[in-house]
Amino acid sequence: MTTDAAFAELTTRLQRVHALGTVAELLGWDEQVNLPPGGAEQRGAQQAALAEAMQAAASDRRTGELLAGLEANAEALTADQRVVVAHGRKDYDRATKLPVEFVREKAAQGSRGYHAWVRAKAADDFAGYAPVLEKNLELAKREAGYLGWGGREYDYMLDKHDPGLTAAAVERLFDALKRDLVPLVREITGSPTAARARAAAAKLRGFPVEGQRVFLREVTERLGFDYARGRIDVSLHPFCSGTGSDVRMTTRFNADEPLDSLFSSIHETGHGLYEQGLPAAQLGTALGLHAGMAVHESQSRLWENQVARSRGFWRGFEPRFRALFPAQTAGLTGEELSLAVNAVQPTLIRVDADEVTYNLHILLRFELEKKLFAGELAVGDLPAAWRAASRDMVGLEPATDREGVLQDVHWSDGAFGYFPSYCLGNMLAAQLWYRARALRPGLEEEFARGDFSWLLGWLRAEVHAQGRRCDALELARRVTGEELSPRALVRYLRERYGAAEGA
Numbered sequence: 001m002t003t004d005a006a007f008a009e010l011t012t013r014l015q016r017v018h019a020l021g022t023v024a025e026l027l028g029w030d031e032q033v034n035l036p037p038g039g040a041e042q043r044g045a046q047q048a049a050l051a052e053a054m055q056a057a058a059s060d061r062r063t064g065e066l067l068a069g070l071e072a073n074a075e076a077l078t079a080d081q082r083v084v085v086a087h088g089r090k091d092y093d094r095a096t097k098l099p100v101e102f103v104r105e106k107a108a109q110g111s112r113g114y115h116a117w118v119r120a121k122a123a124d125d126f127a128g129y130a131p132v133l134e135k136n137l138e139l140a141k142r143e144a145g146y147l148g149w150g151g152r153e154y155d156y157m158l159d160k161h162d163p164g165l166t167a168a169a170v171e172r173l174f175d176a177l178k179r180d181l182v183p184l185v186r187e188i189t190g191s192p193t194a195a196r197a198r199a200a201a202a203k204l205r206g207f208p209v210e211g212q213r214v215f216l217r218e219v220t221e222r223l224g225f226d227y228a229r230g231r232i233d234v235s236l237h238p239f240c241s242g243t244g245s246d247v248r249m250t251t252r253f254n255a256d257e258p259l260d261s262l263f264s265s266i267h268e269t270g271h272g273l274y275e276q277g278l279p280a281a282q283l284g285t286a287l288g289l290h291a292g293m294a295v296h297e298s299q300s301r302l303w304e305n306q307v308a309r310s311r312g313f314w315r316g317f318e319p320r321f322r323a324l325f326p327a328q329t330a331g332l333t334g335e336e337l338s339l340a341v342n343a344v345q346p347t348l349i350r351v352d353a354d355e356v357t358y359n360l361h362i363l364l365r366f367e368l369e370k371k372l373f374a375g376e377l378a379v380g381d382l383p384a385a386w387r388a389a390s391r392d393m394v395g396l397e398p399a400t401d402r403e404g405v406l407q408d409v410h411w412s413d414g415a416f417g418y419f420p421s422y423c424l425g426n427m428l429a430a431q432l433w434y435r436a437r438a439l440r441p442g443l444e445e446e447f448a449r450g451d452f453s454w455l456l457g458w459l460r461a462e463v464h465a466q467g468r469r470c471d472a473l474e475l476a477r478r479v480t481g482e483e484l485s486p487r488a489l490v491r492y493l494r495e496r497y498g499a500a501e502g503a
């Protein structure tokens, strides 16, 4: 068998596993958007059957043979082929090295953990949840061990979401960010501008859902989301799933929080644009898959924050916003609207946080996760450690665990190492933003004319079309010419929110 024939067969197999994965995603989307309440159990059975088929396809011995053959002939492969083989190996090992009993135990624990978390949060009962967390931690460490990461368990958890990242690298970045960000947040939130922004934001009330729907559809379409290859629906928590020519986003509406649905939709649009921009012919291999969660978040946050909170963006869209909501915006000046869009207010709850203080919530979680994995912090001591870290970083101390350690769902099903991606995505987004502006100084003027095509075209070429060829660190280096660092993020936050601006 020639190398090319083996590679072609491997590609077909990888794409088949991926296709099954997209079916599972579609079922998940449907569960949150359409499923009648009585259908939950049947859906569970469908998902379980599909998971079994996916596991069988992913661990097929023939795939292992093809990988071994191609690895033995690595010098005959092109650089792109090597990327596909390397990632195929990683996925194959994950599918074959975990004992079946372990996979079963983990799946059962994931569903138990979620329900235990829901109960514990409702009752503000951390003690009832602690055994779940202990178990999840133990399972995570065992999983790392099976895959050859013994002794570097937290590195494994980070690498799962962002290939190539290590705890030491993240720690260096986050320490530098913390040094600048903590005082900057105090400065921003204490400024007279921040108080005026909060007052302006409080004026945005009573926006009919129908008008919001029209506005966000027009905005996201203008940004470049292709509705012939995607759609937007309503769900409890906004998310984006799917890829290629079928990308599903969701949003939610609240008449008194028009900016919440708008910005969360733009955030999901950023994820959607990335998925729509991945090379269609390579879908399902590393050349047609996203490069990890940090890069994904950099795309959502770049559109949500750097673009959609800019003056240029609102110069362009303000007339339409006012035309759709004449009564609601009558008492609002243009300056107030711009302030409301950029209101900053520290909060105890991560998902309610603005783009400035959001990063503090991530720094907090990273420090605690790192200590948990290093054995420096016992699960039973988490609530107190959380309160202390929250006081130290966010400047607020939760009165209940519900507003503290119990607020996030992630740890309930063992998703450790996920949080850092959000903040690393913010760093990368800021770096991409300055690079784009350096290449295209008139960018915001184009936004004011409703033209986002240059920015999207640039991201398509530099980020989307690259698939998984490079990780977040390498991507930063190649696209911006600089190492990933918090410098651009701090500069951006200072420029947009610093006391000097609009005070």
Ligand code: ZN
Pocket (backbone or CB within 6 Å): 267, 271, 297, 300
């Ligand atoms: Zn996101």
